[in-house]
Amino acid sequence: MNKYILIIDHIKNLSKEEKLKTGQKLPSIRSLADEFQCSTLTVVRAYRELEQEHFIYSVPKSGYYLVSKHKKGEVLDKSCIYFSTVLPDISIFSYDEIHHCVHQAMERDRMQLYSYGEVQGLPSLLQTLRKHLQDYQIFCKPSQIVVTSGVQQAVSILANLQFPNGKNTILLENPTYDRMIKNLQLYSVKTIGIDRNFSGIDLDRLEEIFQKEDIKFFYMVPRFHDPTGSTYSMDQKKEILNLAQKYDVYIVEDDYFPDLDTNSRNDPLYSLDNTDRVIYLKTFSKILLPDLRIAAVVLPEILVSQFLKYKQCTDIRTSILRQGALDIYISNGMFKRSVTHLRNIYKDRMDYLKNICSGFNSEVLDVNIPHTGFFLSMKSSKPIDYDLMLSKFKKDNIIIKDLRESYLEKSQEVDLLKISICKTDNNQIKDGILKIYNYFLNQRIPPAKRNKDYVT
Structure with a gap:
């Protein structure tokens, strides 16, 4: 040697x-x-x-x-089945490629690291994002794109921004992404909800809310909705957009998972909009590294200047180093290769889930499994005692997310369960899912009277 x-x-x-x-x-x-x-x-x-x-x-x-001892990161307990986390599985991500891009960005953008940089974003990244977003059918000018430190920052700014319609109330799908609820409550923004289930929302109810309430914008997750996992049909998207135009309501479209979608015809609302009504949000944190904390916001031109003023007051500008790394990662084709790899992995996991759940009694658990993505959802035939359920699953080494935080009203009865498969292999998926199903079966049918629905 x-x-x-x-x-x-x-x-x-x-x-x-x-x-x-x-x-x-x-x-x-x-x-x-x-x-x-x-x-x-x-x-x-x-x-x-x-x-x-x-x-x-x-x-x-x-x-x-x-420099350091290079301590290992957090190690998950291998005896547990983690159905709660939506953090990426580090075993299937190319850390070395991202590491390489960070060091390339250090060299390429070194002079900008010594300045505050552009509030809107690194100019080279804005050009790269303009081309990249076209893959999602988002056609816009670079001047309409703003880089933010994640979607949370973007929505915080939008919540405080004065919109041209002069309205002040924000409409949320109920349930929705729990951090979005906490974000808006932190700023004491008036919010109301509209129920969303596996089929979507009641469009008649949506029109009633648009007509009667002072709705500034409707925050929605049309594709792979968190936590139901459902996706709006193109007809539903068109009708939602028509109602928004009719009642002068803006739409904030949080499209966090277009990269994993295997349906090439599943276009975002933004692509259907011809009246500058839709604000498009795309995060890169969930598909790459959570710590990347970068999102692209595509704004109507009328909102750009005011948005930038608010952003400058919150953080001056998003990290140049992270922006540069993302720019290099996308422009050199690494992002596309990585996404193709991930799409195949999660599609296989979802197909495996469908096979396991195909024999479930829908009167026990109605299962909604998207064609890809990180998670599925299950609807119980009666409200879930979350404290009891979480305690029972914890004893079985199954970790489940508490969905009560995903509802606007904390006292609301919850019958929904969300299962993430980010950090689970097929053996864990099968073992955990069958235990969950049998738990709900026992809630409905006493053990002494179990029938063929009991799964082993």
Whole structure:
């Protein structure tokens, strides 16, 4: 084995055994050359490779120092089945590619790192996003795109923005993404809800709300709705847009999972809009790294200037380093390759789920399984005692999300269950899903009277 590799392993072992600590100076080049009976050039080569790995760093005229021990990230308990998390499965993501893009961005955009940059976003990323969004049938000018630190920031700004219609109430699907409810409540924004189920919403009820209430915008998740998993049909989308135009209501379309959709004809509302009524939101956090915290907002031109003023007051601008990394990741084709890989994996998991759930009695659990995505939902025949259910599943090492936070009214009875398959393999999926089904079967039918619906 080459001696420079032995030196690299030696330094890493010193760190692992905590004989070297973060920030501590490393042995001198001369002392290591003597210890390993090699030239100083060999030691320099080893130190340079460790520096390229960001394991150590150099201080001119001082020496080399340890950056960190490279601690492992959070390790999930392998005995548990995690049906609660929507965080990506790190085992199927190409961390090395994203790592490479971050370092490329450090070099390419180094001068901009020393300035506040553009409020709207990194100019090269805006151009890249304009082309990228066309894959989703979003055709817009770069001047209409604003990069934000996630969708939450975008909605916070929109909630406080004065819209041309002069209205103040925000309409939400009920249930909806729980963080969106908390976000709007934090700003004391007046919100009302419209019930959404596996089939969508009641369009007559929507018209009644638009007609009677002071609706500024309707925040909606048309595709792979969180938490029902349902998707609006094109006819429903067209009718919602017609009603919004009729009653002067804006639509905020949170399209967080277009990348996983296998239906090429499932176009967003934005593509149907010819009156600048729809604001389109696309996050890159869920499909890549949660910590990326980057979203693209496509705005009607009339709202751009005011939106940028609010954004500048909240964070000046979104991280240039993260924007640069995303720009490189998309423009070099890495994003498209990664998405194709993920789409196939999650489609296979959903197909596997459909096979397992095909024999379920819908009077026990009505199951809604989208053709792809991260999760499915189940509707119980009666309200769910969430405290009892969560306690029981926890004993069985099954972790489920509490959906009571996804409803506007905390006292509302909940009959919905959300199952995420982000971090589960097929064996865990089968084991967990069957235990969940049998739990609800026992709630409906006492054990002594179980029939063929009981699944093993």
